[in-house]
Amino acid sequence: MSITAPKGFRASGVAAGLKSTGAKDMALVVNDGPEHASATVFTANRCKANPILWSQEVVKDGIVRAVVLNSGGANCYTGAEGFQTTHAVAERTAAGLGIGAIDVVVCSTGLIGLKNDRDDLLAGVDGCAAALAEDGGQAAAEAIMTTDSVSKQVVVEGSGWSIGGMAKGAGMLAPQLATMLVVLTTDAKVTPAEADRALRAATRVSFDRLDSDGCMSTNDTVTLLASGASGITPSEADFTEALTRACTDLAMQLLADAEGADHEIAITVLNAASEDEAVEVGRSVARSNLFKAAVFGKDPNWGRVLASIGTTSAAFDPADLDVAMNGVWVCRASEPAESPELVDLSPREVSVTIDLKAGQERATVWTNDLTHAYVHENSAYSS
Amino acid sequence: MSITAPKGFRASGVAAGLKSTGAKDMALVVNDGPEHASATVFTANRCKANPILWSQEVVKDGIVRAVVLNSGGANCYTGAEGFQTTHAVAERTAAGLGIGAIDVVVCSTGLIGLKNDRDDLLAGVDGCAAALAEDGGQAAAEAIMTTDSVSKQVVVEGSGWSIGGMAKGAGMLAPQLATMLVVLTTDAKVTPAEADRALRAATRVSFDRLDSDGCMSTNDTVTLLASGASGITPSEADFTEALTRACTDLAMQLLADAEGADHEIAITVLNAASEDEAVEVGRSVARSNLFKAAVFGKDPNWGRVLASIGTTSAAFDPADLDVAMNGVWVCRASEPAESPELVDLSPREVSVTIDLKAGQERATVWTNDLTHAYVHENSAYSS
Numbered sequence: 001m002s003i004t005a006p007k008g009f010r011a012s013g014v015a016a017g018l019k020s021t022g023a024k025d026m027a028l029v030v031n032d033g034p035e036h037a038s039a040t041v042f043t044a045n046r047c048k049a050n051p052i053l054w055s056q057e058v059v060k061d062g063i064v065r066a067v068v069l070n071s072g073g074a075n076c077y078t079g080a081e082g083f084q085t086t087h088a089v090a091e092r093t094a095a096g097l098g099i100g101a102i103d104v105v106v107c108s109t110g111l112i113g114l115k116n117d118r119d120d121l122l123a124g125v126d127g128c129a130a131a132l133a134e135d136g137g138q139a140a141a142e143a144i145m146t147t148d149s150v151s152k153q154v155v156v157e158g159s160g161w162s163i164g165g166m167a168k169g170a171g172m173l174a175p176q177l178a179t180m181l182v183v184l185t186t187d188a189k190v191t192p193a194e195a196d197r198a199l200r201a202a203t204r205v206s207f208d209r210l211d212s213d214g215c216m217s218t219n220d221t222v223t224l225l226a227s228g229a230s231g232i233t234p235s236e237a238d239f240t241e242a243l244t245r246a247c248t249d250l251a252m253q254l255l256a257d258a259e260g261a262d263h264e265i266a267i268t269v270l271n272a273a274s275e276d277e278a279v280e281v282g283r284s285v286a287r288s289n290l291f292k293a294a295v296f297g298k299d300p301n302w303g304r305v306l307a308s309i310g311t312t313s314a315a316f317d318p319a320d321l322d323v324a325m326n327g328v329w330v331c332r333a334s335e336p337a338e339s340p341e342l343v344d345l346s347p348r349e350v351s352v353t354i355d356l357k358a359g360q361e362r363a364t365v366w367t368n369d370l371t372h373a374y375v376h377e378n379s380a381y382s383s
Numbered sequence: 384m385s386i387t388a389p390k391g392f393r394a395s396g397v398a399a400g401l402k403s404t405g406a407k408d409m410a411l412v413v414n415d416g417p418e419h420a421s422a423t424v425f426t427a428n429r430c431k432a433n434p435i436l437w438s439q440e441v442v443k444d445g446i447v448r449a450v451v452l453n454s455g456g457a458n459c460y461t462g463a464e465g466f467q468t469t470h471a472v473a474e475r476t477a478a479g480l481g482i483g484a485i486d487v488v489v490c491s492t493g494l495i496g497l498k499n500d501r502d503d504l505l506a507g508v509d510g511c512a513a514a515l516a517e518d519g520g521q522a523a524a525e526a527i528m529t530t531d532s533v534s535k536q537v538v539v540e541g542s543g544w545s546i547g548g549m550a551k552g553a554g555m556l557a558p559q560l561a562t563m564l565v566v567l568t569t570d571a572k573v574t575p576a577e578a579d580r581a582l583r584a585a586t587r588v589s590f591d592r593l594d595s596d597g598c599m600s601t602n603d604t605v606t607l608l609a610s611g612a613s614g615i616t617p618s619e620a621d622f623t624e625a626l627t628r629a630c631t632d633l634a635m636q637l638l639a640d641a642e643g644a645d646h647e648i649a650i651t652v653l654n655a656a657s658e659d660e661a662v663e664v665g666r667s668v669a670r671s672n673l674f675k676a677a678v679f680g681k682d683p684n685w686g687r688v689l690a691s692i693g694t695t696s697a698a699f700d701p702a703d704l705d706v707a708m709n710g711v712w713v714c715r716a717s718e719p720a721e722s723p724e725l726v727d728l729s730p731r732e733v734s735v736t737i738d739l740k741a742g743q744e745r746a747t748v749w750t751n752d753l754t755h756a757y758v759h760e761n762s763a764y765s766s
Contacts, residue, residue, distance in 0.1 A: 047693025047701045047717075077689055079718035112686025113719050215673045215687070216694050289672065289753075290598045290761050297762025303495025304598070306460055310430025311599050318430045334430075335462035336496050370672075372755050378673050379680025379753075 002153030004137035005164040006187035008032050008227025011136035013143030016124025018072025018116055024143035025072040026121070028128035029183050030097060031065055035228030038064035039195035040105065041203050043220035049076030050083045051106040052219060054090060058105050059223075062192025065103040067183050067223055068093045068125060071146050071168070073116040075108040076218045085118045092122050096129035107181045107221045109146055109168060141166040144181055147377065152253040156246045161188040161230040163242050167250040180207065182222040182250060187230040188239055198240040199224045206247035209279065209365045211286040212258040213374070222247075255366050256348075260373030263295050265350045266364050273359035277314035281354060282365030284308045292370035295350055300343035302330045305352060315358040322355035385536030387520035388547040389570035391415050391610025394519035396526030399507025401455025401499055407526035408455040409504070411511035412566050413480060414448055418611030421447035422578035423488065424586050426603035432459030433466045434489040435602060437473060441488050442606075445575025448486040450566050450606055451476045451508060454529050454551070456499040458491040459601045468501045475505050479512035490564045490604045492529055492551060524549040527564055530760065535636040539629045544571040544613040546625050550633040563590065565605040565633060570613040571622055581623040582607045589630035592662065592748045594669040595641040596757070605630075638749050639731075643756030646678050648733045649747050656742035660697035664737060665748030667691045675753035678733055683726035685713045688735060698741040705738040 004011050011029045018025040031038075040059040042052050058064060068089055075082045086106050094101040108116075131139070141151040145168050152167040169180035190198070203222055224243070234242075255264050267285050272278035285291055288308040294301035302323045309321065323331040328342045350369075368374075387394050394412045401408040414421075423442040425435050441447060451472055458465045469489050477484040491499075514522070524534040528551050535550040552563035573581070586605055607626070617625075638647050650668050655661035668674055671691040677684035685706045692704065706714040711725045733752075751757075 045690060045693040046695075047689045047704075074686075077686060077714065077717050077719070079716070112684075112690060113714070115719070213672050215671055216690065218686075218690050218693060287670075288598055289596050289757075293758050293761035296758065299762065301495075303457075303460060303601075306430045307428060307495065307599065307601050310428040310601060312429075321430075331460065331496070333462070334460050336460070336498070370758055372758050374672075375676050375679065375753055375755050375758055378676035379682065 002137035002141055002155060002166045003029055003164040003183055003185045004135055005155045006162045006185045006227065008187050008229030009185045010132040010134055011140040012128045012131035012133060013139030014124060014127040014131055016127060017120045018070055024139065025070055026124035026128050027069045027140035027143035028093065028132060029067045029140060030132060031225045031227050033227055035189065035226060036063045036065050037190055037192045037195050037226040038062060038224060039192060039199040040221065040223040041199060043217055045216045045218050047218050049074050049108060049219040050078060050086045051075055051108045052221065053083060054086045055105045055221065058102055063103055064105050064223065064225055065099045066093055066097055067105040067107060069107040069144050069181060070121060070124065071109050071144050073108060073110040073114045074112050074219050075116060076112040078113065078115045082115060085121065088118060089121050089125055092125040096126065105223050109144065109181055109219055112218060137164065137166065144168040147259055149257055152250055154246050154249045156242045158188060158234055158238065158242050160232045161186065161234060163246045165246045165250050167254060169254045180217060180220045180254065184224040184246060186226045188226060189228040189233040190226045190239060194236050195224050195226055198236065198243045201240050202244040202247040205244060206251040209363065210251045210255060211283055211365055212255065212368045214287040255368065258368040259377045260371045261368035262371050263348050263350050263369040265295060265352065265367050265369065267352045267367065268362065268364045270353065270355045270362050271359055272356050272361045273315040275361045275363050278361050278363035279365060280312050281309055281314050281356065282363055284312050285352065286365050286367035289370050295345060296369040296371045298345035300325045300330055300340040300345060309354065314356065316356040320357055324353040326351055385520035385524055385538060385549045386412055386547040386566055386568045387518055388538045389545045389568045389610065391570050391612030392568045393515040393517055394523040395511045395514035395516060396522030397507060397510040397514055399510060400503045401453060407522065408453055409507035409511055410452045410523035410526035411476065411515060412450045412523060413515060414608045414610050416610055418572065418609060419446045419448050420573055420575045420578050420609040421445060421607060422575060422582040423604065423606040424582060426600055428599045428601050430601050432457050432491060432602040433461060433469045434458055434491045435604065436466060437469045438488045438604065441485055446486055447488050447606065447608055448482045449476055449480060450488040450490060452490040452527050452564060453504060453507065454492050454527050456491060456493040456497045457495050457602050458499060459495040461496065461498045465498060468504065471501060472504050472508055475508040479508065488606050492527065492564055492602055495601060520547065520549065527551040530642055532640055535633055537629050537632040539625045541571060541617055541621065541625050543615045544569065544617060546629045548629045548633050550637055552637045563600060563603045563637065567607040567629060569609045570611065571609060572611040572616040573609045573622060577619050578607050578609055581619065581626045584623050585627040585630040588627060589634040592746065593634045593638060594666055594748055595638065595751045597670040638751065641751040642760045643754045644751035645754050646731050646733050646752040648678060648735060648750050648752065650735045650750065651745065651747045653736065653738045653745050654742055655739045655744045656698040658744045658746050661744050661746035662748060663695050664692055664697050664739065665746055667695050668735065669748050669750035672753050678728060679752040679754045681728035683708045683713060683723040683728060692737065697739065699739040703740055707736040709734055
């Protein structure tokens with residue numbers, strides 16, 4: 001059910017012919033109200049796709065009534081014609097729903113630089129509108145998949161209200177990035193300002209700390225729609241906590257389905273001088289191809305962890321770093337400690353713990369290993 | 384001949400038992416004068432190996448009389464015992480040559496966190512001292528190889544003087560990084576200050592713009608030794624130009640032998656607001672695993688180039704970027720232009736040209752593709 005679990009939402013997913021496989025490739029999510037509060041965060045990439053350029057304007061007033069999404073083409077770097085295509089999709093969606101185009105967020109994912117056929121997209125919009133259903137969440141979640149092997153969905157229950165979510169993303173997955181799209185729905189009564197604060201708090205510790213391959217997408221969009229249909233106003237703390245759980249659950253689903261990955265790696269940095277520095281150190285390790293290839297080879301190569309830490313500007317003493325892998329402290333005070341042979345890297349889940357001994361803050365960054373399958377999949381993506 | 388081509392130098396390379404293969408693993412380069420000017424640049428990694436900690440002190444007075452190098456272990460993160468080992472190697476080298484240990488640079492390369500047997504190293508020093516020869520450059524260049532498949536050497540001739548060089552490095556190759564070691568020799572008469580200016584100018588546009596795998600080593604060292612034995616004092620401009628040619632030649636040899644690489648990729652950024660911004664943009668593309676995997680797959684995926692540019696802080700208009708691959712302008716004004724089908728990525732050498740249209744500065748950054756062989760080699764390095 002996912003995004004259609006909360007009251008006040010309908011959704012659909014159809015095949016519009018964008019994907020050569022004939023699989024579903026367009027989705028529509030509609031907030032039937034009574035309220036239409038929303039919040040959205042976009043990629044930090046300065047090269048933004050046309051749907052982002054459009055949707056940035058749509059979300060400014062905190063009101064979104066519908067999100068229309070397509071896979072099979074990112075509509076990024078397709079020029080003025082591509083922007084007009086996005087606009088036309090929003091207009092067609094609005095016309096079918098009897099609302100204004102300026103309340104329609106558009107999301108696209110797929111190859112950058114590919115111009116989709118506008119007529120295919122518009123026919124897909126019509127198909128989506130006709131297929132809208134109160135149990136359409138599953139179809140919508142399937143329609144936004146690209147290299148994903150499974151659909152990603154979540155439901156978090158509050159007291160009389162709930163949050164639903166769907167996500168896609170398997171590559172170019174270092175959000176702030178081909179393409180992470182997330183739609184979250186709730187029937188809680190929240191204002192646009194509350195929704196914005198809650199969404200930024202939730203994404204900061206979930207999607208923003210996922211760094212599968214270090215590559216930032218041009219199309220990332222996370223949109224929250226609130227219908228108020230439950231009639232219940234949760235405390236902001238309760239709502240933020242539930243939203244954070246939903247985002248973290250979806251982020252872990254993205255991590256587990258990352259292109260070609262054999263391992264999910266959680267890098268936890270302890271005792272940093274600041275949370276930002278903990279994230280900086282975690283991300284530096286998450287972006288080390290040598291470390292990631294070592295994990296693929298089940299090699300607890302902690303030297304590559306230290307070499308990555310050394311490239312950051314975080315506070316620490318290079319002569320006093322501790323590193324554990326799967327709970328084995330292979331390095332203490334920057335010297336070899338417990339035997340790396342005690343580290344079993346067979347399971348998919350790997351933990352790396354780094355003690356900076358520089359403060360009291362901490363953070364976890366998630367990444368994947370670097371595998372033959374990753375190289376294969378990404379050397380053949382567009383050909 | 385390489386490092387022993389200039390007058391005033393002897394060198395050697397021997398097998399000291401550090402490598403399990405029995406291959407040569409220790410080298411010694413001696414400047415017999417009459418002068419002993421020198422300049423050295425080290426890795427910018429804050430986690431520095433013991434030989435770096437030692438050699439940073441050695442080079443401060445601009446005088447270096449010998450460089451002793453070992454492969455088969457980086458002596459990094461091996462604690463106080465490791466530092467003492469480096470010191471003992473310098474002392475033994477000095478004793479054998481009748482000089483002071485404080486004039487002996489020590490370089491090590493190999494696995495981080497591995498403690499080499501000190502007796503093996505000291506016996507190797509003795510072996511190197513006994514084997515010193517005026518034609519020992521080849522043996523020395525072979526002894527510093529790790530995953531290198533070939534030795535890297537260069538000779539650049541001046542007017543009555545010359546520059547020789549040797550280098551090793553195939554992985555953790557984003558110098559400022561497991562491990563690039565370079566020794567350069569000259570018989571020109573240059574002061575330590577001139578040598579320092581020339582070396583920094585030369586490395587800035589050569590080794591510093593090589594970014595094979597984005598991973599910065601803990602052991603990188605580039606040392607220049609000047610004997611003055613030619614009796615000739617070249618102009619600083621002439622010497623800097625020749626030294627830059629020597630460094631660029633060695634950098635291209637490193638690039639061509641990078642672990643598992645199928646392609647050498649030159650990313651040239653044109654019309655940047657500053658040279659630093661040109662380097663930042665080039666390096667962002669050089670570090671995109673998605674772009675590098677696409678080149679391996681012979682896929683001219685320019686969208687991945689734009690997505691990388693967008694992660695930088697350089698000045699440019701996201702709607703007005705041009706990108707060429709092997710001379711085919713596949714993207715003009717941030718839109719599809721010439722057909723990617725015209726781009727032939729079969730040859731090893733690939734050029735990417737990016738026009739930022741934001742100024743008049745330019746820079747080239749060199750990298751390699753991301754291949755199955757890279758993943759294979761680096762998933763099995765220490766096991």
